[in-house]
Amino acid sequence: MNDAFMKLIELSQAGFFCSQIMLIIGLEAQGKENPDLVRAMAGLNGGVGFCGKTCGALTGGACLLGLHTGKGTVEEMEDSRSNDMIRELVEWFEQEAGSVYSGITCDEILEKNPANRTARCPHLVINTLGKVQEILAANGYAFSGQLG
Numbered sequence: 567m568n569d570a571f572m573k574l575i576e577l578s579q580a581g582f583f584c585s586q587i588m589l590i591i592g593l594e595a596q597g598k599e600n601p602d603l604v605r606a607m608a609g610l611n612g613g614v615g616f617c618g619k620t621c622g623a624l625t626g627g628a629c630l631l632g633l634h635t636g637k638g639t640v641e642e643m644e645d646s647r648s649n650d651m652i653r654e655l656v657e658w659f660e661q662e663a664g665s666v667y668s669g670i671t672c673d674e675i676l677e678k679n680p681a682n683r684t685a686r687c688p689h690l691v692i693n694t695l696g697k698v699q700e701i702l703a704a705n706g707y708a709f710s711g712q713l714g
Contacts, residue, residue, distance in 0.1 A: 570695060574688055584691050585610035588626030591695060592633055595709055613672030621672050623687070623694040624659045628652045630698050634707050651701050658697050663690060 570591065577587045586607045593600055610626060613619040631652050635645035645651075660670055667675045667686075675690070676682040699709040 571688065571692055574691055578688070583608070583611035584622030584687055585626030585629065586622075587691055588623065588630050588695060588698075589633070592630040592698075592709075618673030618676075618678070619671050621659075621663065621670055621675055621690065623690040624656065624663075624670060626691075627655050627659070627694045627698045630695075631655060631701065634702055634709075635705075645705075647705055651705060654701055655694075655697060659694065662693060662697075 573591060573594075574587055577590055582590065582604075586604050589600075589607050590604055593603070607626065607629065609615060610622050610629075613621060614625070632648065635648035635651060637644040663670045663675060667677075669675070675686055702709050
């Protein structure tokens with residue numbers, strides 16, 4: 567098992583979910599911690615407040631792209647390619663999850679069975695992290711710390 571997968575399992579066992587795990591790993595790759603941001607990401611858990619909607623791997627991945635490309639202060643400018651990068655991630659995720667499962671919501675991916683979480687979610691999170699890293703690299707951003 568690779569380091570990213572072991573970190574994912576560790577974070578999952580500590581009570582974090584997909585969207586939070588995406589940001590924790592992304593922040594750690596930058597040498598940062600931000601408990602407030604991780605706490606805010608909890609709103610995306612389980613398909614937005616455990617409503618079974620859009621998968622947290624996807625929403626977390628979009629947020630991770632935003633962490634690198636978005637506007638965070640008055641002085642900063644958002645990267646003009648930010649939405650294109652997020653769109654690329656969404657299209658990839660729709661293909662990836664949609665071809666294996668019947669859609670991109672937590673309910674569809676898990677077939678409304680939380681027991682499926684352990685078999686399905688880690689794969690989606692690791693693959694989505696890899697895709698985020700690929701998109702960032704293609705646009706000149708360093709994702710410190712390698713996945714895999």
